[in-house]
Amino acid sequence: MNENSNNKQNKGGRKAKTDPSIHRHVFRLTDEENAKLLSLYEASGMPNKAKFIISLLFSKEMKSxxxxxxxxxxxxxxxxxxxxxxxxxxxYNQIVKLLYKNFSEKKAAAFLYKLEKQTAEMAMLCQKIIQISEEFEAKHLKK
Structure with a gap:
């Protein structure tokens, strides 16, 4: 009677796995092969090397x-x-409003002329930036 009650009693610890991994395989790699394996492992983002190698062996989907x-x-x-x-x-909008509010028409027009020159330069700069962005996208992003 004591034996049956001992079997049912919880001994503590971790629950046993239903299908434990008990088979072990060992293989050796050269320095070059090891470096390649490690770089692939790091790129995969998998939690451990064993799962990574198993996914490679059994052709499970691997994302890097x-x-x-x-x-x-x-x-x-x-x-x-x-x-x-x-x-x-x-x-820019705030400056235009303030110019017409605080200065005469003639003085405001003179300041706006200077502002227009700067705006034209800024528009050219913006076009260059768009061109550089498109070149960067074509060369580096769409491979």
């Missing part, structure tokens, strides 16, 4: 994502520049 830091940096700078460009447009 490569992030180009230069492209990310370019994108962040372009986004930052775009927000600055938008804020310049808001400031």
């Amino acid at each position: 994502v490569k992030i180009d830091k230069g492209t990310v940096d370019f994108y962040m700078r372009l986004t930052s520049f775009h927000s600055q460009f938008r804020s310049v447009g808001v400031n």
